[in-house]
Amino acid sequence: MLYSQGHYKMVYRKANLLLDKPDLDFSMMPKFYKSLSLFQLSQNEYWLKHHSEALNEARELFLEVKNSNDGSKIFNAHINELIFLKSDMMSWIDDLMLQENTTKATQVQTSILGLFDKIPSLERGNESKDNEAVKDSPLTNKKRNEVVAYAKKQIGVPYVWAGVDPSGFDCSGFTGYVMKKINKSIPRRAVDQEHASVKVKRKNAQMGDLIFFDNGSGVSHVGIILSEKGAPLKMIHASSSKGVIITDLETSEYWLQRIYSFGTFIE
DSSP states (O other), X not given: OTTTTXXXXXXXXXXXXXXXXXXXXXXXXXXXXXXXXXXXXXXXXXXXXXXXXXXXXXXXXXXXXXXXXXXXXXXXXXXXXXXXXXXXXHHHHHHHHHTTOHHHHHXXXXXXTTTSTTSOOOOOOOTTOOOTTOOOOHHHHHHHHHHHHHHHTTTTOOBOTTOEETTEEOHHHHHXXXXXXXXXXXXXXXXXHHHHSEEEOGGGOOTTOEEEEESSSSEEEEEEEOSOTTSOOEEEEEETTTEEEEEXXXXXXXXHTTEEEEEEOOO
């Protein structure tokens, strides 16, 4: 429960306490959750700086559990946690590559090499599915204008990994923050925002809708559309290299070829 709620430091501490109890030497569960929490905590640059061996330890514990007599049983019982961990790690690698931090990206890739080969990836969405219940109205148009205006006020805010406020945003922290302007609470991660959104066909996407990108390992980036329906696509997003900026997608080969889907939370 604590792990699924994102309390990774608490999970890490509790796992260590349990591992110090001799009567639990037979159980793999504390090692399993210590491994998962280490992988999650390592994505925090400050935390990893003070725990430089965390990724190596996470890998060793993961393999110990995987190769144990109960490994298959534990993995099958916690498959959803493993699916989301795989997605998180791949998204982290994508972010590092976007930041041109190839040394760290290679380190992370090495730490998970072979660990998730038999773990399914998150199911991909369906871009062609358009929810006809989403209709334009004076109210929805007002919300769209509010979203765009509020998003533009954040231009220049720097990129900060896991940032969720104007002191610094990552891509999904930015979209989540802006959507709160219209009293809409959305999932934290880009991949979960994509899953939770009402899917919109590309031809119907318009300002205030979200646009999702896939770098080859699943949804890893999200932005907010600024253009009117049918107009050349423009988005505002938290770029890992420049912070919150406006990007013309029609002139950006990098982003244009990575478009995955469109979705909306405006109703």
